[in-house]
Amino acid sequence: MLYHDAFLARLEGGLRSALPTWNIDETAELSLLTISENATFKVDDAEGGRQLVLRVHRPAYHSDQEIASELQWIEALRAAGVIATPAPLHSTDGRLLATFFDGETRRNVVAFEFMRGKAPDETDDLARWYCHLGEISARLHAHSRAWSPPPGFVRKTWTFDTIIGPNAYWGDWRAALGLDAAGRAILERVAARLQHETAAFGTSPDRFGLIHADMRAANLLVDGERLGVIDFDDCGFSWFAYDFAASISFMETAPFIPELMAAWLDGYARLASLDPEQVAALPMLVMLRRMQLTAWIASHSETPTAQSMGTAYTAGTIELADRYLGSDFLKGVA
Numbered sequence: 001m002l003y004h005d006a007f008l009a010r011l012e013g014g015l016r017s018a019l020p021t022w023n024i025d026e027t028a029e030l031s032l033l034t035i036s037e038n039a040t041f042k043v044d045d046a047e048g049g050r051q052l053v054l055r056v057h058r059p060a061y062h063s064d065q066e067i068a069s070e071l072q073w074i075e076a077l078r079a080a081g082v083i084a085t086p087a088p089l090h091s092t093d094g095r096l097l098a099t100f101f102d103g104e105t106r107r108n109v110v111a112f113e114f115m116r117g118k119a120p121d122e123t124d125d126l127a128r129w130y131c132h133l134g135e136i137s138a139r140l141h142a143h144s145r146a147w148s149p150p151p152g153f154v155r156k157t158w159t160f161d162t163i164i165g166p167n168a169y170w171g172d173w174r175a176a177l178g179l180d181a182a183g184r185a186i187l188e189r190v191a192a193r194l195q196h197e198t199a200a201f202g203t204s205p206d207r208f209g210l211i212h213a214d215m216r217a218a219n220l221l222v223d224g225e226r227l228g229v230i231d232f233d234d235c236g237f238s239w240f241a242y243d244f245a246a247s248i249s250f251m252e253t254a255p256f257i258p259e260l261m262a263a264w265l266d267g268y269a270r271l272a273s274l275d276p277e278q279v280a281a282l283p284m285l286v287m288l289r290r291m292q293l294t295a296w297i298a299s300h301s302e303t304p305t306a307q308s309m310g311t312a313y314t315a316g317t318i319e320l321a322d323r324y325l326g327s328d329f330l331k332g333v334a
Contacts, residue, residue, distance in 0.1 A: 010102055010103075015041060017100055019043070021092060028045045028046070029043070030042070035303055036300075040053060052111050053112045053113070059107065062108075068097060073147075077140065082139050084226055084227070084228040085228060085230060086113040087113045091111075112230075115221050116223050117221030126259075127260060127262075129222065129227055130264045134266060134268035137244070137268055140211070141243070142271070155210065155236040156237075163291075170296040171296065171298055171299030175298040175299065178310075183314070186322060190291070193324075193325070201277070207241070207277075208237065208238065209237060212246070213246055216250065234246075241279075241281055244264050245286045247260075283330045287329070297314075
């Protein structure tokens with residue numbers, strides 16, 4: 001269990017030693033916010049009257065250059081007024097990436113402004129916020145198409161091969177928790193179909209570019225009328241329409257998903273248009289993302305998110321796969 005209490009205590013100790021990097025005393029209040037791919041802490045600096053968020057990166061996932069590239073895109077998006085997202089914070093010596101050692105393990109740390117708000121949930125008018133999210137996605141994609149990344153810009157590319165194929169970054173879906181032979185046979189059929197369909201869909205520049213890739217509800221912050229977007233840790237090159245698929249992560253079987261899709265498309269259409277082929281590809285990309293998350297849960301079983309999902313998520317994936325093979329999948333929308 002990677003994220004046990006003793007491990008978190010070590011992380012907190014390492015972070016405290018790094019706080020002077022941002023001119024904060026080591027005695028400042030630290031509190032754990034989230035644990036997923038990374039561990040995120042809030043810092044309350046009473047003496048300096050500041051609040052910030054520190055993200056401790058999981059080793060061996062992103063290179064220093066990949067992390068720097070993420071922050072470069074965030075700064076470009078903020079400078080262009082494209083999206084409400086927290087600013088990365090420079091250290092006292094002007095760097096955006098800090099480090100500390102956990103034993104012999106070097107850990108990267110990035111600091112961000114603290115953004116107020118709460119994640120929208122089923123008690124909110126989700127369709128309203130997903131309409132707004134569609135607008136945000138259209139603005140972000142327009143920026144992506146027009147922006148020239150600086151030299152040395154490196155982010156992962158998300159295609160069938162790296163999402164659920166032989167080089168999948170998040171593990172093998174065949175290791176899914178509770179997956180039996182019958183379920184595996186169904187998912188093998190879906191994987192083969194997705195491989196064919198994604199290849200046919202292609203990666204032409206009008207439908208494939210730099211995206212957020214994880215604008216799910218947990219990474220949205222509502223504050224009054226503002227919808228903020230956080231956590232660009234998975235941003236990379238993929239299908240623009242994949243941003244919708246990622247936005248419904250972990251709730252794909254909910255009965256209101258077709259309503260959210262329609263709202264997202266309505267919002268997107270206010271600023272830009274997705275051609276009919278991209279709209280028709282949304283169910284395919286939702287199924288692809290669901291299988292990716294099924295693999296992630298298996299390969300990250302120590303995280304609270306994975307533990308809360310367990311074998312039930314695998315069962316839901318098989319249910320969706322059955323519907324996908326039968327063409328009864330998000331019917332009436334795409």
